[in-house]
Amino acid sequence: MLPAPFTADFVNRLEALRLRTRKEFLGSRPGSYSSPRRGTSLEFADYRRYSPGDDIRYLDWGIFARSDRLYIKLFREEVDLFVYLFIDASGSMAFPTAREKFSPACHVALALAYVVLANHDHVKLHLLREPAAAASPFYAGRHRIMDCIDFLTSASPGGALEMAPSLGDHLKRLRRPGKAILIADFLTPSPSYQRGLNLLRASNLDISVIQILSRQEIAPPFPGGGLALVDSESRAELAVQWSGELLREYHERLERHNRELKSFCHKGGIHYSLFVTDQELSAFVLETLPAIGLFK
Amino acid sequence: MEFLNPAALYALFLLPLLLIPYLIRRKPRRVVFSSLLLLRDFSSRSSGRPWGRLYLPPIFFLQLLLLLLLILALAEPVFSVRPVKIAVILDNSASMQALEDKNGGQKSRFELAQEQARDLLRDFSPQAQVDIYLTTPRLEQSGKDALPPDKASAIIGALRPYDLGEPPDSYGDELSRLAKEKSYERIFLLTDHPVRGQDRIIRVLSVGRTKDNLAITSFQIARPSFTSTQMAARVEIASFSSKEEKIRLLLKGGGKILSARALTVGSRKSVAVSLEGFPAYPAYEAEIEVNDGLALDNHRFAIAPASGGLEILGISPRPEALYSLRSIAGVSLKVISPEAYEKSRGEDHPAEIFLFSAPAFLPKKHTLFVLPPKENPLVAVGKNLSKPVIASWREPHPLTRYVNFALFRPAYARSLKPLSFGEAVIEAPEGALAVALEHQGFRYLVLGFDPFPYLGKENLPMSIFTLNLLEWFYEGLAGSSAATGEPVRLGGRSDKGFVVTPKGEKFLLEGEQNIFSHTFFQGFYEAVRGEKKELLAVNLRDVRESDLSNPAPIQLREEPAVSGSRSSFFSVWPYILLLSILLLLLEWFYNPPATQP
Numbered sequence: 001m002l003p004a005p006f007t008a009d010f011v012n013r014l015e016a017l018r019l020r021t022r023k024e025f026l027g028s029r030p031g032s033y034s035s036p037r038r039g040t041s042l043e044f045a046d047y048r049r050y051s052p053g054d055d056i057r058y059l060d061w062g063i064f065a066r067s068d069r070l071y072i073k074l075f076r077e078e079v080d081l082f083v084y085l086f087i088d089a090s091g092s093m094a095f096p097t098a099r100e101k102f103s104p105a106c107h108v109a110l111a112l113a114y115v116v117l118a119n120h121d122h123v124k125l126h127l128l129r130e131p132a133a134a135a136s137p138f139y140a141g142r143h144r145i146m147d148c149i150d151f152l153t154s155a156s157p158g159g160a161l162e163m164a165p166s167l168g169d170h171l172k173r174l175r176r177p178g179k180a181i182l183i184a185d186f187l188t189p190s191p192s193y194q195r196g197l198n199l200l201r202a203s204n205l206d207i208s209v210i211q212i213l214s215r216q217e218i219a220p221p222f223p224g225g226g227l228a229l230v231d232s233e234s235r236a237e238l239a240v241q242w243s244g245e246l247l248r249e250y251h252e253r254l255e256r257h258n259r260e261l262k263s264f265c266h267k268g269g270i271h272y273s274l275f276v277t278d279q280e281l282s283a284f285v286l287e288t289l290p291a292i293g294l295f296k
Numbered sequence: 297m298e299f300l301n302p303a304a305l306y307a308l309f310l311l312p313l314l315l316i317p318y319l320i321r322r323k324p325r326r327v328v329f330s331s332l333l334l335l336r337d338f339s340s341r342s343s344g345r346p347w348g349r350l351y352l353p354p355i356f357f358l359q360l361l362l363l364l365l366l367i368l369a370l371a372e373p374v375f376s377v378r379p380v381k382i383a384v385i386l387d388n389s390a391s392m393q394a395l396e397d398k399n400g401g402q403k404s405r406f407e408l409a410q411e412q413a414r415d416l417l418r419d420f421s422p423q424a425q426v427d428i429y430l431t432t433p434r435l436e437q438s439g440k441d442a443l444p445p446d447k448a449s450a451i452i453g454a455l456r457p458y459d460l461g462e463p464p465d466s467y468g469d470e471l472s473r474l475a476k477e478k479s480y481e482r483i484f485l486l487t488d489h490p491v492r493g494q495d496r497i498i499r500v501l502s503v504g505r506t507k508d509n510l511a512i513t514s515f516q517i518a519r520p521s522f523t524s525t526q527m528a529a530r531v532e533i534a535s536f537s538s539k540e541e542k543i544r545l546l547l548k549g550g551g552k553i554l555s556a557r558a559l560t561v562g563s564r565k566s567v568a569v570s571l572e573g574f575p576a577y578p579a580y581e582a583e584i585e586v587n588d589g590l591a592l593d594n595h596r597f598a599i600a601p602a603s604g605g606l607e608i609l610g611i612s613p614r615p616e617a618l619y620s621l622r623s624i625a626g627v628s629l630k631v632i633s634p635e636a637y638e639k640s641r642g643e644d645h646p647a648e649i650f651l652f653s654a655p656a657f658l659p660k661k662h663t664l665f666v667l668p669p670k671e672n673p674l675v676a677v678g679k680n681l682s683k684p685v686i687a688s689w690r691e692p693h694p695l696t697r698y699v700n701f702a703l704f705r706p707a708y709a710r711s712l713k714p715l716s717f718g719e720a721v722i723e724a725p726e727g728a729l730a731v732a733l734e735h736q737g738f739r740y741l742v743l744g745f746d747p748f749p750y751l752g753k754e755n756l757p758m759s760i761f762t763l764n765l766l767e768w769f770y771e772g773l774a775g776s777s778a779a780t781g782e783p784v785r786l787g788g789r790s791d792k793g794f795v796v797t798p799k800g801e802k803f804l805l806e807g808e809q810n811i812f813s814h815t816f817f818q819g820f821y822e823a824v825r826g827e828k829k830e831l832l833a834v835n836l837r838d839v840r841e842s843d844l845s846n847p848a849p850i851q852l853r854e855e856p857a858v859s860g861s862r863s864s865f866f867s868v869w870p871y872i873l874l875l876s877i878l879l880l881l882l883e884w885f886y887n888p889p890a891t892q893p
Binding site: 091092093095101185187188189214217220222223224225226227228229230231232233234236237238239240246249250253254257 | 318324325326327328329330331332333334335336338353354355
């Protein structure tokens with residue numbers, strides 16, 4: 001059973017989408033993504049001098065007529081795609097509740113997984129969490145969306161997360177290049193997430209980033225006066241006198257932090273998008289993600 | 297605008313206390329947040345605030361306003377639309393003479409009640425009409441006309457408490473009736489009793505705190521035997537104190553101290569002291585020297601028995617068992633039949649015993665009824681009982697003193713039920729077996745079993761009970777003392793005369809008057825008629841007044857409003873209360889409980 005945001009109309013519209021990659025990967029079998037290898041697709045790639053044994057159906061007779069030389073037409077090979085979905089499952093994803101932040105993040109991941117599976121490609125889900133990192137097997141075929149749902153619903157957020165080491169653990173086990181989509185709140189110091197993203201880049205993956213924030217993180221509803229703020233991951237405490245002035249400053253800092261993340265992504269050729277959890281999932285997937293070039 | 301409960305306004309002084317939680321809030325509210333990455337240096341900046349720890353958020357001012365409104369609502373503000381009719385009832389019973397510490401000095405509870413009443417009246421407009429009531433000897437208005445507050449204050453200042461116990465009626469019902477009959481807007485009762493329940497009109501203002509107290513609960517002067525010339529005294533002292541008390545008991549007579557004894561009385565215990573071998577005087581006083589709550593009950597007065605011996609008239613169709621009483625020293629007995637009793641009514645026997653019979657009217661003498669027939673003026677006679685088990689008995693009581701009720705097994709009995717008044721002294725599971733009462737200075741005892749014949753040591757429990765009842769009648773006969781508020785019988789019926797009270801007041805006596813009822817104070821009353829002088833002792837006998845540590849609460853019940861009655865007030869407080877609730881809701885919206893993962 002698909003979760004509530006996945007209405008019949010929404011699923012139909014997901015069927016029409018295809019992920020866009022900015023790199024060519026060597027697939028495992030014929031598919032719809034171009035490969036650096038020459039193959040038998042309709043897309044022309046190059047010419048090559050005829051050698052005995054070549055299939056004469058690919059001879060370019062026009063060139064032979066003009067130059068009296070035999071040339072063979074070469075075409076691109078089209079292969080399937082391997083997509084890796086990395087989902088942040090640290091303690092901060094349970095704020096204000098897991099239902100209000102982690103679940104929407106899983107819904108985004110499921111929508112992306114459905115698009116991949118509907119195009120007969122392969123998807124693998126990775127939960128970024130310390131110490132118990134988890135990854136699913138590769139799923140292929142539309143019907144495997146139920147396995148994706150089972151995998152994500154059995155996960156619960158908790159614990160602290162250092163992005164780079166956690167991603168490193170997962171990347172060690174990756175054998176096939178493909179597309180990596182990282183879904184996280186990125187409420188970590190910029191050197192930390194930059195190291196993580198650089199690791200992905202070094203693994204020859206085409207990277208997209210979706211930042212997930214809850215409304216309460218954008219506008220904290222703290223009561224005025226003395227508060228002891230507790231970090232959901234490290235449990236560190238911070239005593240503050242909360243006021244409107246601090247709220248304004250918090251907004252500025254969050255905006256600066258997000259701008260920095262976006263800028264880093266642009267420089268590194270990474271798709272970036274922000275999803276606030278009280279947004280409509282269908283609007284985000286069908287309008288925002290195509291707009292940043294994640295879908296064809 | 298007036299306040300029906302102005303004392304509540306003193307709570308305004310407590311408002312600054314609201315600051316305390318904001319000043320000493322050392323442990324701020326813990327709120328879990330996803331990441332403190334973007335909040336890191338906020339902490340150091342907020343501690344540099346010039347206000348220091350005191351941060352007064354807007355919610356503080358909302359709370360302040362809310363408290364202010366609630367206090368105002370408690371003070372019950374009203375707009376008067378016509379003169380206010382109120383009643384001030386002062387409890388003037390004996391316990392109101394108990395002393396309370398105030399401002400370094402001591403004041404009686406009654407004085408404190410007077411002060412409170414005057415403070416109360418000061419807040420009412422001069423157009424208000426005030427009726428003043430006293431609770432003893434019965435709840436009645438002091439004066440007839442309604443008074444303006446200033447005059448009522450003056451009259452309240454002149455009132456004095458009596459040495460009387462409170463009437464047994466329930467104050468709550470009595471006050472509700474008064475409010476309904478006289479259409480009072482508000483009744484203020486100033487008393488030393490705690491209150492239970494609440495009433496829209498009746499406001500009870502309690503004065504005084506619980507205190508330790510000791511009291512002489514019984515003082516009897518008698519001859520050791522009916523023929524002795526020396527006297528003996530028996531004093532019972534009860535402690536209503538939370539700790540053991542050391543006291544000194546003094547017996548005074550003829551202006552001298554006749555005997556003194558040091559005693560230790562345990563907490564909530566009573567002791568009985570017998571003093572013997574002192575000469576006869578017309579009057580005696582017992583006193584305990586102790587610093588306790590109420591001084592009044594540390595004294596008791598008694599008159600010596602007039603003569604030795606007890607003369608009894610026995611009336612019975614089967615008098616044989618009665619003759620055994622003649623074996624008791626000092627008892628002289630004359631026995632007649634019930635038919636002959638009607639003819640001998642004029643005979644002057646101080647005590648009568650009706651065995652298996654009863655007169656048509658209650659005799660004006662101390663009387664014992666043994667197994668009376670159904671047609672008797674005091675009790676309803678119930679079913680027959682064979683060897684009844686004694687389930688309970690009144691203690692302490694002169695009739696049950698020294699009796700071992702485990703061995704007290706009459707062979708035959710009938711249960712009794714008082715027709716109008718009287719207290720059950722001995723009870724079986726099926727009903728009362730002995731009912732005692734005092735009426736117009738006479739003592740009556742009805743027995744549902746036959747204590748005769750008197751067998752001495754052969755039936756010790758019954759013999760002790762028989763001696764107790766004879767002694768009880770003998771005490772009454774001697775007229776050793778009467779209870780305050782109780783009418784006393786005077787001898788000599790023809791001459792005019794006067795009575796001087798312990799306070800020195802003089803009351804004239806008409807020629808035919810043989811009952812004097814203004815016995816509101818404890819002490820000796822001297823009745824003078826021609827050449828004849830008579831001394832009467834009157835004592836506070838209501839032990840409830842002495843128990844200052846456990847006063848009986850006043851139960852109030854909210855009476856439904858009388859339909860069609862129009863209040864002279866336009867009450868503002870319900871609107872203030874409503875506004876307070878709205879503010880409370882606003883506060884809830886403004887500051888909802890923080891949700892935490």
